[in-house]
Amino acid sequence: MANYDISVAHLYGNLMNTYGDYGNIIALTYYAKQIGVTVDYHLVSLNDHFDPETYNFVLFGGGQDYEETIVAHDLKTKAEQIKTYIENDGPLLAVCGGFQLLGHYMIMADGTKVDGIGVMDHYTTNMHDDKITILNGKRLTGNIVIKNNDTGETYHGFENHQGRTFLGKSERALGTVISGNGNNGLDKTEGVIYRNVYGSYFHGPIFTRNGNLAKRVLATALSKKYPNVNWSEKLSQIDTETF
Amino acid sequence: MTLKSSLARATAKSSYWVLRHILHRGGTSLPGKLAVAIDPDILKTIQQDFDLIIVTGTNGKTLTTALITRVLQAGGYEVITNPSGSNMIQGITGTLVTTKVKSSPNGKKPLAVLEVDEANVEKITNAIHPKMFVLTNIFRDQLDRYGEIYTTYDKIIAGIKNAPDALVLANGDSPIFTRGDFTNTRRYFGFNHINPTDFKPAVAPINTDGILSPTDHSVLHYDFITYANLGKYFSTTDQFARPELKYQVTSVDQLTPKYSQFSIDNTPLRIEIGGLYNIYNALTAFSVGREFGVTPAQIKKAFESNAQIFGRQEAINVDGKDVTIVLIKNPVGANSVIDMMLTETDEFSLLALLNANYADGIDTSWIWDAEFEKLHHTNIKAVATGGERYQDLRVRLKMAGFAEQAVYEDLTKIVAAIKALPTKKVYIAATYTAMLQLREQLKAAGYIKGGF
Numbered sequence: 001m002a003n004y005d006i007s008v009a010h011l012y013g014n015l016m017n018t019y020g021d022y023g024n025i026i027a028l029t030y031y032a033k034q035i036g037v038t039v040d041y042h043l044v045s046l047n048d049h050f051d052p053e054t055y056n057f058v059l060f061g062g063g064q065d066y067e068e069t070i071v072a073h074d075l076k077t078k079a080e081q082i083k084t085y086i087e088n089d090g091p092l093l094a095v096c097g098g099f100q101l102l103g104h105y106m107i108m109a110d111g112t113k114v115d116g117i118g119v120m121d122h123y124t125t126n127m128h129d130d131k132i133t134i135l136n137g138k139r140l141t142g143n144i145v146i147k148n149n150d151t152g153e154t155y156h157g158f159e160n161h162q163g164r165t166f167l168g169k170s171e172r173a174l175g176t177v178i179s180g181n182g183n184n185g186l187d188k189t190e191g192v193i194y195r196n197v198y199g200s201y202f203h204g205p206i207f208t209r210n211g212n213l214a215k216r217v218l219a220t221a222l223s224k225k226y227p228n229v230n231w232s233e234k235l236s237q238i239d240t241e242t243f
Numbered sequence: 244m245t246l247k248s249s250l251a252r253a254t255a256k257s258s259y260w261v262l263r264h265i266l267h268r269g270g271t272s273l274p275g276k277l278a279v280a281i282d283p284d285i286l287k288t289i290q291q292d293f294d295l296i297i298v299t300g301t302n303g304k305t306l307t308t309a310l311i312t313r314v315l316q317a318g319g320y321e322v323i324t325n326p327s328g329s330n331m332i333q334g335i336t337g338t339l340v341t342t343k344v345k346s347s348p349n350g351k352k353p354l355a356v357l358e359v360d361e362a363n364v365e366k367i368t369n370a371i372h373p374k375m376f377v378l379t380n381i382f383r384d385q386l387d388r389y390g391e392i393y394t395t396y397d398k399i400i401a402g403i404k405n406a407p408d409a410l411v412l413a414n415g416d417s418p419i420f421t422r423g424d425f426t427n428t429r430r431y432f433g434f435n436h437i438n439p440t441d442f443k444p445a446v447a448p449i450n451t452d453g454i455l456s457p458t459d460h461s462v463l464h465y466d467f468i469t470y471a472n473l474g475k476y477f478s479t480t481d482q483f484a485r486p487e488l489k490y491q492v493t494s495v496d497q498l499t500p501k502y503s504q505f506s507i508d509n510t511p512l513r514i515e516i517g518g519l520y521n522i523y524n525a526l527t528a529f530s531v532g533r534e535f536g537v538t539p540a541q542i543k544k545a546f547e548s549n550a551q552i553f554g555r556q557e558a559i560n561v562d563g564k565d566v567t568i569v570l571i572k573n574p575v576g577a578n579s580v581i582d583m584m585l586t587e588t589d590e591f592s593l594l595a596l597l598n599a600n601y602a603d604g605i606d607t608s609w610i611w612d613a614e615f616e617k618l619h620h621t622n623i624k625a626v627a628t629g630g631e632r633y634q635d636l637r638v639r640l641k642m643a644g645f646a647e648q649a650v651y652e653d654l655t656k657i658v659a660a661i662k663a664l665p666t667k668k669v670y671i672a673a674t675y676t677a678m679l680q681l682r683e684q685l686k687a688a689g690y691i692k693g694g695f
């Protein structure tokens with residue numbers, strides 16, 4: 001078997017990994033290994049340079065409010081490179097706080113407004129916003145099921161967020177909420193898809209419980225680096241964990 | 244004491260008696276509720292009878308409270324304490340009003356050592372001004388309920404501010420305890436068991452929280468890490484560093500799953516329980532004891548003569564199998580258990596049980612921050628999974644490289660599951676309600692007696 005490898009960047013993994021987000025990389029690595037692909041892990045954190053050419057997949061997880069504030073500040077120095085990575089169709093999974101910070105801004109539970117880097121078109125307000133008519137003042141916490149309208153796949157997870165995210169015109173939801181609350185509890189959207197970026201409020205983490213999504217993102221990453229191999233075909237021959 | 248407070252106390256005591264001796268229920272919540280209903284100021288009234296020590300933090304406070312109690316008793320104090328688990332305001336009130344306070348054999352004022360839930364510290368200190376706050380640690384713990392580590396600490400700080408004269412005795416190895424704008428005197432305990440020539444500079448692993456310096460928010464570095472984000476930390480961008488320690492672990496001599504040998508302030512000690520985190524619990528108790536004038540020799544004796552208090556790590560025999568049950572509830576706790584298994588030299592099997600009820604924490608994502616991969620460095624021979632969320636654990640362990648697993652969806656088959664494991668030694672790691680269900684099964688099969 002030929003030897004293939006991909007390089008994964010865990011953006012602020014030491015500060016934004018509050019709900020087992022690293023599990024997404026464990027899942028990706030688990031599937032990659034079975035098709036002969038090695039995953040090289042790189043932590044890219046405060047004061048580190050993010051080179052858009054180096055990585056084949058990026059994970060940007062969620063954090064606590066304090067850490068998110070510090071990250072938001074540093075993220076500005078990487079904004080151009082992250083934009084380049086995204087616009088070049090680089091695969092990226094952004095969870096919770098990471099999802100929020102790629103958008104225009106987020107308002108934290110205490111009302112503080114934190115600037116995102118605006119490389120994507122959504123924004124996030126907080127649970128105390130007057131516009132929020134459902135579950136105002138409450139965290140959106142619990143099990144959630146959504147349906148991906150592109151593929152028909154169903155995804156299972158757990159959401160736990162105070163922020164209410166509203167998608168922009170260039171964005172579509174990762175899925176429609178079947179049960180649970182999703183991005184804001186109002187419009188039945190959960191997460192985001194933009195180019196090869198997937199955003200979500202799912203903990204669980206999403207790739208561990210929804211192997212079909214993990215495999216699709218892995219195939220995208222591999223096909224960009226090794227276009228002459230039929231990765232989807234290879235991945236279809238191994239078992240998928242979904243529960 | 245006023246008539247009202249006497250009546251409140253008498254009512255609480257009689258309801259406690261009825262609960263315990265007629266209804267055979269242990270709880271102290273109802274007596275507490277009744278007492279407060281009759282006299283809302285009951286706690287203020289009874290506080291003259293004792294000096295209060297509040298023990299709080301996310302992990303290990305039950306065992307630490309029990310250890311502190313034994314240490315202080317060994318030093319000649321009369322000590323009141325709350326039973327395990329009853330660490331909310333009502334249960335505590337119940338404990339205090341139903342316990343008869345005797346005078347201390349050493350002639351000093353009796354002490355109340357209370358394990359207090361982080362969110363209840365402020366409520367207790369609104370009524371009673373403690374002499375001392377003991378802060379064990381703050382790890383991420385069931386965020387679906389209480390929020391983030393700094394939010395949790397803020398709740399404790401609100402309580403500390405109610406009692407500015409109280410001493411704050413805190414774990415100096417945890418960077419969070421250097422934070423907080425309260426004026427109380429602070430003293431710290433921690434680990435100093437490594438010779439500076441053996442320091443291995445490191446940063447904390449990515450699955451830990453609370454790693455930023457409070458001064459300039461830079462990522463902390465460590466001369467050594469004991470576990471999670473605990474250790475001898477320092478900033479590389481300014482002068483911020485771990486504060487000076489008043490009480491310290493000066494050597495770690497032997498770690499096994501069943502006992503640990505170490506020294507604190509050069510006194511050799513032994514506790515009948517494994518796990519480095521339990522040495523922190525012992526260190527905490529040692530520090531409190533020293534603050535109250537208990538001698539190192541008395542503390543040593545207290546540790547050695549009270550082997551049975553290490554109840555949460557329970558050893559039972561199932562038809563010749565040597566079974567150890569450990570509670571897991573959050574990533575740091577689970578990793579501590581995994582670290583403890585790394586000190587096991589015999590072959591063993593692991594049965595992991597996961598539920599996601601309210602008492603377990605309804606979010607199971609923390610299992611992905613538990614480093615089950617490390618188990619490949621042990622003599623582990625078999626892995627089995629179960630509980631209501633067996634799927635999550637099965638996949639977690641499969642992705643950790645344990646392809647072969649017996650899976651038990653139904654805990655009624657758990658006794659058979661234990662017997663089916665290939666090794667004499669078996670570790671069962673279970674979340675809270677899974678542990679209760681497991682105990683029911685073991686009780687029904689006659690392997691353990693009594694309730695929980």
Ligand SMILES: [Zn+2]
Pocket residue numbers: 019062096097159160161201
């Ligand atoms: Zn979240």
